[in-house]
Amino acid sequence: MLKLLLSLYVAVFTSIVIINQVSEAIWTHWVHSAPDELRHAKTIAHTLKSSISPNSLPKESDTIKILDMDDVAWLPEQASTLKQGGILTSFDDTGSAWLTFKIPESTLLLQLGPLAPATSATNKQWLIKLLSYAVLAFLLMLWIRPLWLDLLQLRYITECLAQGQVPKTTRRSRFSAISNLTEQIYHLASQVARLIDNQKLLVNAVSHDLRTPLARLKFALAMLPENSREQGNDMADDVLEMEAMIDEMLAYARLEFEVKKLELIPLSLNELVQDQISKLSKLTDKQVSFQGSCDEIILLANPHYLSRAIQNIVQNADKYGNSAIMIRTESDKKYAYIQVEDDGNGIPKSQWESVFVPFSRLDASRSKGGGGYGLGLAIVRKIATWHKGSCHVGCSTELGGAKFTFILPLAHRTSSYSGTNAKLE
Known part of the structure; x- marks a missing residue:
């Protein structure tokens, strides 16, 4: 039992570690490395913010806007982010993103946009989860398969024993945690089946072999002289009782064979x-x-x-x-x-x-x-x-x-x- 628990623990632990490592690798190289206009624009905004000054402002265009900080009613959290030199991400009615940051040493703001928002990674996340669960189930199936084969062997052994037959040699799985138990039960079932067969043979042999001396005894009792008739009748009753017992034993022993047909x-x-x-x-x-x-x-x-x-x-x-x-x-x-x-x-x-x-x-x-x-x-x-x-x-x-x-x-x-x-x- 301890071997079974330890093997299950090792199988589950190893499976989870492998799945976590593979999932992180897939997430990093497939999701985060995918093209993302907004993430790329944030990188450019950081570079532009560090190199721009009030005296070297870029020209306004469809993608670049310059405005005064007081011209917009910012939320307190947004205003705090801008004053601390952070880059603020906001979205318009169409869902496009705008990157806004404060030009150093001035009240002017520079906006970059509109930028297409990052695509949702929810579908990819669920796909990775399903793949992880499938891999975990597959690894557990590899652990369970030898155990399942041994359980099938145990069922075969018990079915043979229930029919009074000696089970054929079983094939143990080297990777099963109960292979030793299967082998022990096989030897036990074989021994029990042989004992049952011997018991049947013994009962039948004794019952049948007793009939011959009983028949001779009955004949001898019938030939007794008249002066011994009373004692002979008592002995004859004992013989009849023995015959009845033998018949009962034969009937009970015969039941073991009749169940098959x-x-x-x-x-x-x-x-x-x-x-x-x-x-x-x-x-x-x-x-x-x-x-x-x-x-x-x-x-x-x-x-x-x-x-x-x-x-x-x-x-x-x-x-x-x-x-x-x-x-x-x-x-x-x-x-x-x-x-x-x-x-x-x-x-x-x-x-x-x-x-x-x-x-x-x-x-x-x-x-x-x-x-x-x-x-x-x-x-x-x-x-x-x-x-x-x-x-x-x-x-x-x-x-x-x-x-x-x-x-x-x-x-x-x-x-x-x-x-x-x-x-x-």
Whole structure:
């Protein structure tokens, strides 16, 4: 950071010095050296004033006039200038200039004119300013360009990392102030990408390789004699639990690959939720209430994974609720909201984020004994992120338990849906 600030300071300081010197040179040789009749006449007036006397006055003409100082009503400042021997510049109605000075040792005045006034240098002044700003911007662009190229490299590295790919070798700029940072981030991103690949391979390999010994174990348990059947049934339950956990791990690991080929189509949210409620009503004895939006809510989503996310939230409410589940859909101008509430014990505020961490189980009521492996809500959040949405948990104000809110962006919103509220017993 110090290198970046110092290089910027040196670039700006050097640019300003160069621009000032060049601007002064241009102003001196282009503006002040330009032909100027009035300035030239002032030089002649000074020479003439030093060589003239009352006895050697020039003859009057169209350009030279001799008059008495008392014949003109001079302003006090003008009279003071003339008495002190200065050269007075005045202008007539046509804009022409007259040079007036007092002849030494007399009250006579000598006027030279009319002289064309000096042309305005305003346009030249603005032109020089614009050129100066343009040069400053160009010099700063030369300083920024290597920095910009390195920033593009950083964007490329992060895009590769987001896709789980190892970024290709980057080209550092020798003149960039963050070239070392770019190189360090490149090595870091490469290492992270390799770790992600290794993690995926490890999970898949372990999950698949465990299936073979589990299948042998199930076969061995099925061949146990009748007197060991009770103990064998307990062991068989453990095997089934392990299989379910492996399936959950495989599903979670597979999500990392599926995001690259995710296909999104327009979906009706109310129909999708009602389909999950219909499935749940066949498996639970809890009271399930559904409050659907009066307007049809259309999402651009993947039906398989969005159904999986809604199913996980609803099953979570069924698992930890006591007797009632409330499901609600609504939307605003930009987003659709799926709210699932239960009347269970709820989740402490300090653990609201922990429930979305893979393999996280909060306490005995939300443990493996309840059938959970800590991956269901992690899958929900990952699917929400794929759809550029979010999922968070809070407290239910109506039922007193947990309240999960699933937020997704809308594709469009119409008013053709006729469904209102539905209640499943």
